[in-house]
Amino acid sequence: MLKIDNLHAQVDDKEILKGINLEVKAGEVHAIMGPNGSGKSTLAAVIAGKEEFEVTKGTVSLDGEDLEEISPEERAHKGIFMSFQYPVEIPGVSVTNFMKTAINANRKARGQEDMPANEMLKLIRDKAELLEIDRKFLSRSLNEGFSGGEKKRNEIFQMAMLEPKLAILDETDSGLDIDALRIVANGVNKLKGKDNAVVVITHYQRLLDYIVPDFVHVIHNGKIVKSGGKELAHELEEKGYDWLKNEAVV
Amino acid sequence: MDLKDKLISSFMAFEDNIDVEHPVHDVRLAAIKNFEDKGFPSKKEEAWKYTSLNSLQKVDFSIFPKEDNAIEYKDVKKYFVHEIDTYKIVFIDGVYSSHLSETTHDGVDICLMSSALTKPMYKQIIDVYFNKVASKMESLTTLNTAFSREGAYIYIPKNKMPKKPVEIVHFATGNEASLMLQPRNLIIVEENAEVQIIERHQNLTSNDVLTNSVTEIFAAESTIVDYYKIQNDAGTASLVDNTYIDQKSKSHVSVHTFSFGGKLTRNNLNFYQNGEYMDSTMKGVTILGDKQHVDHHTLVHHLEPNCESHQDYKGIYGDSSTGVFNGKIIVDKIAQKTNAFQKNNNILISDKATINTKPQLEIFADDVKCSHGCTIGQLDEDALFYLQSRGIPKKEARALLMYAFANNVLESVRIPELKARINKLIAKKLGVNLGFDL
Numbered sequence: 208m209l210k211i212d213n214l215h216a217q218v219d220d221k222e223i224l225k226g227i228n229l230e231v232k233a234g235e236v237h238a239i240m241g242p243n244g245s246g247k248s249t250l251a252a253v254i255a256g257k258e259e260f261e262v263t264k265g266t267v268s269l270d271g272e273d274l275e276e277i278s279p280e281e282r283a284h285k286g287i288f289m290s291f292q293y294p295v296e297i298p299g300v301s302v303t304n305f306m307k308t309a310i311n312a313n314r315k316a317r318g319q320e321d322m323p324a325n326e327m328l329k330l331i332r333d334k335a336e337l338l339e340i341d342r343k344f345l346s347r348s349l350n351e352g353f354s355g356g357e358k359k360r361n362e363i364f365q366m367a368m369l370e371p372k373l374a375i376l377d378e379t380d381s382g383l384d385i386d387a388l389r390i391v392a393n394g395v396n397k398l399k400g401k402d403n404a405v406v407v408i409t410h411y412q413r414l415l416d417y418i419v420p421d422f423v424h425v426i427h428n429g430k431i432v433k434s435g436g437k438e439l440a441h442e443l444e445e446k447g448y449d450w451l452k453n454e455a456v457v
Numbered sequence: 458m459d460l461k462d463k464l465i466s467s468f469m470a471f472e473d474n475i476d477v478e479h480p481v482h483d484v485r486l487a488a489i490k491n492f493e494d495k496g497f498p499s500k501k502e503e504a505w506k507y508t509s510l511n512s513l514q515k516v517d518f519s520i521f522p523k524e525d526n527a528i529e530y531k532d533v534k535k536y537f538v539h540e541i542d543t544y545k546i547v548f549i550d551g552v553y554s555s556h557l558s559e560t561t562h563d564g565v566d567i568c569l570m571s572s573a574l575t576k577p578m579y580k581q582i583i584d585v586y587f588n589k590v591a592s593k594m595e596s597l598t599t600l601n602t603a604f605s606r607e608g609a610y611i612y613i614p615k616n617k618m619p620k621k622p623v624e625i626v627h628f629a630t631g632n633e634a635s636l637m638l639q640p641r642n643l644i645i646v647e648e649n650a651e652v653q654i655i656e657r658h659q660n661l662t663s664n665d666v667l668t669n670s671v672t673e674i675f676a677a678e679s680t681i682v683d684y685y686k687i688q689n690d691a692g693t694a695s696l697v698d699n700t701y702i703d704q705k706s707k708s709h710v711s712v713h714t715f716s717f718g719g720k721l722t723r724n725n726l727n728f729y730q731n732g733e734y735m736d737s738t739m740k741g742v743t744i745l746g747d748k749q750h751v752d753h754h755t756l757v758h759h760l761e762p763n764c765e766s767h768q769d770y771k772g773i774y775g776d777s778s779t780g781v782f783n784g785k786i787i788v789d790k791i792a793q794k795t796n797a798f799q800k801n802n803n804i805l806i807s808d809k810a811t812i813n814t815k816p817q818l819e820i821f822a823d824d825v826k827c828s829h830g831c832t833i834g835q836l837d838e839d840a841l842f843y844l845q846s847r848g849i850p851k852k853e854a855r856a857l858l859m860y861a862f863a864n865n866v867l868e869s870v871r872i873p874e875l876k877a878r879i880n881k882l883i884a885k886k887l888g889v890n891l892g893f894d895l
Contacts (some may be wrong), residue, residue, distance in 0.1 A: 259838075282649050283848035293845040306848075310859060313848040348861075365847060419483030 208233050208402050209254070209373055214264035216253050223249045225429035231373070234401040238440060239408045239414055240446045241426035247408045250426070251377040254406075255289040256282045263319070269373065284316035286372025286403075290362040290379045297349040302361065303437055305349045306331060306368050313369065334367040338394050355382030363394040374398065375406045380414035392417030410442040425451055460514040461496050464600065465489065469519045471604060475816040476874040480606075481574055482540075482727035484588050495596035507781045507813045508723055508752040518637035519605075522550040526630045527874055528661070530557055536659045536749075537624055540874040543624045543655070546609040551638045552632055553607060557626075558882055563617050570608035570641055582612065590673050590703040590729060597645055598699045601671040608670075622653040622872060627653040629694070631662025642672040644682075651681040653872060660694040674699045676708040678732065683711050684870055689718040689882060692747065697723045706732030706761075713870060714741040715879055716751045717886045727756045730792075733763045742863045742879075744886045745778035745810075752781035760793040762822075768799040771863050773887075774810035782798035785817040786827060795823045802863060804836060806855075854885040 209231040216224040223246050229231050231237050241247050253260050254267055256279035267274045270283055277285070297305070309332075311321045322330070335345060338360050350358050359379050366374055376395065380388055385411055395405060407418055415423075415437065423439040424431045426449070433439065443451075458466075468489050471610045475482065497514055498505040537545065544567045545556035553569055560568045569783045572744050573579040574587075588605075609625045629636055646652055660666045670770055677680045688696065696719055717721055728737040741750050757766040772780045782801045803812045817828035836858050844854035870876040 210482055221621035245550075255467075257841075257842055278846050278851065279842060279845035280850050280854075283846055291843065291846075295837070295840045297840055297843070297861055299856070300857060308853070309847040309849055310843075312850060312853060316848065316850075369847065 208270060209406075210268045210392065212252075212263070212268075214253065214262065215264035216249060216260045216262050216452075217261050218249070221262070223260075224253065227426075227429070227431060229431065231404045231406060233404055236405045236407065236418060236420045237427055238420035238423045240410065240412075240440065240443055243307060243410070246429040247426055247427045248377055251289055251375045251406075251408055254375055254397060255287060279318070280312070283369070284313055288366050288369055288371030288374045290366060290374065290376040292381065294350045294362055296351045296353075298351045301351050302345045302347060302349055303325055303331060306362060307363065309315060309365070310368060330368065334364055337367060337370065337397060338364045339390050340364055341362040341372070356387040357383060359380045360387060360391060363391050366396050367398065370398065371399055372403045373406070374403070375408065377408045377412065378438065379407070380409055380411065388414060389417060412440045427451060429441045460516070461519060461551060462494070463518075464520065467495055468603060475606060476575060479575070480655070482654075485605065486604045487593070488599040491594065491599040492603060492837040493595050495599075497595055501738045504754060504783070507752065508721070513667055513721070514634050516667070518665070518667055519633040520636045520637055522552065522633055522636055525856055526550050526552070526632050527556065528628060528630060533557070533628060533659070533661070536620075536628075537656060538655060538872070538875050538878055540878070542617060542621050542870065543744045544621060546623065548607065548627045550628070550636060551607060551640065552606070552634060557857075561619070561805070563601045565614065565617050566610065566612040567619060568610050568625055570610045570643060571606055573610040573643065574606065579610075582645065586673065586675055587643060588673070588703040590675065591671055591699070592701070595699070596727075597669050597697055598671055600746050601639045601641055601669050601699065605671070606641045608641040608643070610642070611644045611652065611654070613646045613652050615647045617647075617720045618651040622655060625654065625656045626659045626842065627661075627668065627867050629660040629662070629666040630850060631663070632663040633661070633664065636666035636667070638666065638668045638670075639670065640670045641671070644672065644674045645672070646676050648677045649679045649782060650677070653683045653685075653874060655685045655687065657687040658690055658694065659874070662670065663691060663693050664674070666694045668694070670696065670698050674700070674702045674709045674710070676702065676704045678705045678707055680705075680708045680710075682708070684713070685870070685875060686712065686714045686724075687879075688714065688716040688722055688751075689719065692720055692749070694719050695721040695727070700727065702728045702737070704728060704730050704732065704735050705739060706731065706734055708732070708735045709738075710736075711738035711740070711869065713866070714753070715747070715882070716741065716743040717882055718752070721752045723754070724752065728766065729758050730760050730764045730766075733761050735764050735767040737764075737772070738869065739766075739768045740866045740869060742866050742883065743770070743772040743774075743780055744830055744863070744883060745773070745780060746775040747778060748776070749778045750780075752783075754781075754783045754785075755862045757787070757797065759786070759788040759795045759797065761796070762793045764792065765796040766798070766873060768801075768867055769864050770801045772801070772803040773859050773863065774812055774814060775804060776807045777807070777809040779810070782810040782812070782814040783817060784815070784829065786819070786829075788820040788822050788827065790821040793824045795822060795825040795827070797827040801831045802862070803831075803833045804859065805833060806836070806859075831887045846878075859887055860884065
């Protein structure tokens, strides 16, 4: 589904990704771990199509199609979703109106009619329930004055609404208490299926107790330095990242 | 002959058709004298530094339009807030249209300035209020005073509230190649009374129209006055709006100005707080394109202690449009415990658009809270990416952000149907259909 080949990317002439190779197949869950500043969030942003990151070498492709010239909204239409580490506050637009706009924009791009209002309301209600989101919350301005946990839960709510093919969760666990973590993980696990894939970017192993990965990759200094199964996450939790840094130098 | 000379010579013709024995005529004579001395304001004056009336003065405007300009309601229905029932005071080329209007004398007076200025039953009120808060020095205001004859007259007695909002609408039919209008409104709201007013100027063709309007509002103790100005006129219409508000204790007066259309618009909005524990609100949304120009000049004069004023103006400027915001707050030495807030936030969406924004605070009291903030920026790129990443195309995402930017000004609009209407105008002006009902 997602294929990243020798990806180099830079921002303001500073190279951050220095040759990433990664393949994610339908039905798989991948975890990407690594210390702060290793390039994890940059990788997520490049996949989502953020323009300030310039791809200097290599390719990102989805289902065999090179994404280089594809705008962020078109990537969303093709089924890519990124849960933001720092969701942006948009005063003046309610969560509900935002979701209606997003859902119908995606439907339009796929040649479908607008979703009927009653269907939309039911969908919003069901997904809000799944993520234990209070009704009142939905009429508030998007992310404005939300706690860290509310923002993250709202990201997963959006994901549940949009049902993406490929979900990239950028540090979704940061700022979450254990109950919220369980709710968020439950939301992600409900999405998982044989036709879609999840990439979990995290600094810590604890989210991976709830969203169990098939593969774990460690990024350091813009490269994947080690890949393995879920046991690699436990190893990292015990040993920290230093041993890998040394290994990478060797 | 330039416009000033034409106006001054027209004044004598004007006198032939009015009662020169009425005491109001002395007011007119003093006013034309002032205008004759001062003339049109020029860019040399600080208050007119960014707004030039030069090109307008070269137009050969008709001062006295012909009177036979009928229009059908169905053709102009869309310019009314027709979703709700309203009283209507409608003028066609400056002349009252009884056909399109719905006035009343049922407990309140919602009628014509021409009646108020001529009929003996109104004389006492005219003596007390007419031209009492409007400036006797500012040249365009005095020009209007000199020619004052027609406009809206609204009198709400103690403890009354009209059954429905009042719409004051001015249509220009284009029967004159170029037309100058000078409506004069007088609005008196007695103790503990309430009124909601919607004002609109609409040019129905592409012929030139220049409107120099003066509105005086007297809000007595414990009144609530909501005034909404919809400025979405054709690209050949220019408007100078001079609004003067005299506010007494415990009153709440708000003026919302929605500026989306017109060629040149100048809003001189002046609040005088003559009492305590009152609140003055000035809000505006300005969305411009082409070569449109809007200049908001506000003044709040805090003359007594324990009062508040709130100003919140948002502007979105595209193409080669220009905007001006000049917000003057005067807090007299006696006006302790004043809370005066002023915000002017602007987004430039074109390299050629310009905004000049200037807060002007003159504070002579020492125990006050005054804040002001002006910002000029572009759209937040991170917010744009966030919306795009959810599948919302860039154009819609921009519109949604601009809509959101302007939206909080609408929260204080207390007529829901009007709010919905303004929302739609904003969406239309931004050129997109948003994915939800407005």
